[in-house]
Amino acid sequence: MAWTEERVEQLKQLWGEGLSASQIASKMGGVTRNAVIGKVHRLGLAGRATPAAPKPRVVRHQTEETRIAPLYGLDQLCPGIDKPTISSIGGNQCKWPIGDPTTDDFHFCGQSAGHGKSYCAYHSQLAFQPSTGRRDDSQTRQRQLPKVKQVG
DNA sequence: CCCTGATTCGC
């Protein structure tokens, strides 16, 4: 089962809706949750689950010891509103993450997202940028986690 | 033990 643009779009849609990877895999069919997660990662999505604490990564077959830094580049601020928490955010509010999830500063955009939508108008264009349009990723969704040598 | 996503690595 290949990832056609239609399937990718559906994937992004369902993922944005808040469905779990297994749920998406079940709905779409032909793919396992691993495939969904893998695709989500490659799309540059991901970033919601249970990564409360930054972990030294899954050390598996690594010849070098690396460690991730607690850096998060999500700062797509949109003009003023309150700071909804994960608990307080409503189903019709924009769920765009702002700030560092590991700090108290973390919150969601919270602007009116419309009925059944996941993001406000501002963030929708960031979340669902035209797949046929070469987006300038010079400043959008930069989430490069620099490797830091563990200086013993 | 069930679920969740995250990451790596072989293909």
Place this chain on the structure above:
DNA sequence: GCGAATCAGG
């Protein structure tokens, strides 16, 4: 690029 295996948290 894709996804199974694996890891880690709830």
